[in-house]
Amino acid sequence: MSIDWLHFTPWASLAGGVLIGLAAALLLLVNGRIAGISGIVGGLLVPRRADVAWRLAFVAGLFAAPLGMAAAGYTLMPRIDAGFGLLALAGLLVGVGTLYASGCTSGHGVCGLSRLSPRSLVATATFMAAGMLTVFVARHLA
């Protein structure tokens, strides 16, 4: 293992993380909801009245974020190496897996760990390990 100093951005990542935490705090303390993206989106697929609007508003906010950043002069330039077939497979796995585990990086990784939930700690350790193993196989064995 060696550190990728070229791409390492401790301050920007810490600052972005603080904003994510503030967003989760806002949704928790005003809306009384957990900022778990897979749960928020998944709840839209089994719509219940009076439960749809806040979910749509949150997702609209996520959509608006890159537009707001672009207006402020920051253009999102994601490096996406995966082809369309791999993206479709990855999306399927993420969709099934996050609902099956009742959470993703935000629900278990951020909110769950903030609540000191043992369940979320196990989930986070599991998906991190699975992700690292997948990248290891793809980059170093294949």
Next chain:
Amino acid sequence: MNLLSAFAAGLLFGIGLIISGMADPGKVLGFLDVAGRWDPSLAFVMAGAIGVGFAAFRLAGRRARTFVGGALHLPQQRDIDPRLLAGAAVFGIGWGLAGFCPGPALVAFGAGFAEAAVFVAAMLLGMLVYVAAERLIHQPRRQRA
């Protein structure tokens, strides 16, 4: 008020994902590639988010209602069962294949990237498959007339 705060929370969350680098699958894969040239940045994202989140959940734990008087919907599940482990493992594999998890994919979709649109469409399909399978399994079998 509640819709405005939900929108603001989503916006803030998305901006945080962009500034932190989480919305860049290349950076996410750089974090997951511990055996290669490792980019530890995402550990700093987690630290920042959990630092603030911890305080927020402590505050919420001392209250019966939200600041505007609504109900606090906190997760009730506590069990560490095969569902949790299998689901998290499947999610992790998908995450490692493309570098996208749900939030960043929605943000990149909002920015107009076709790759993210494909990922999000497949993710929604996967969620629908899960919901349909759950219904099939848990719905009581209909009695024959």
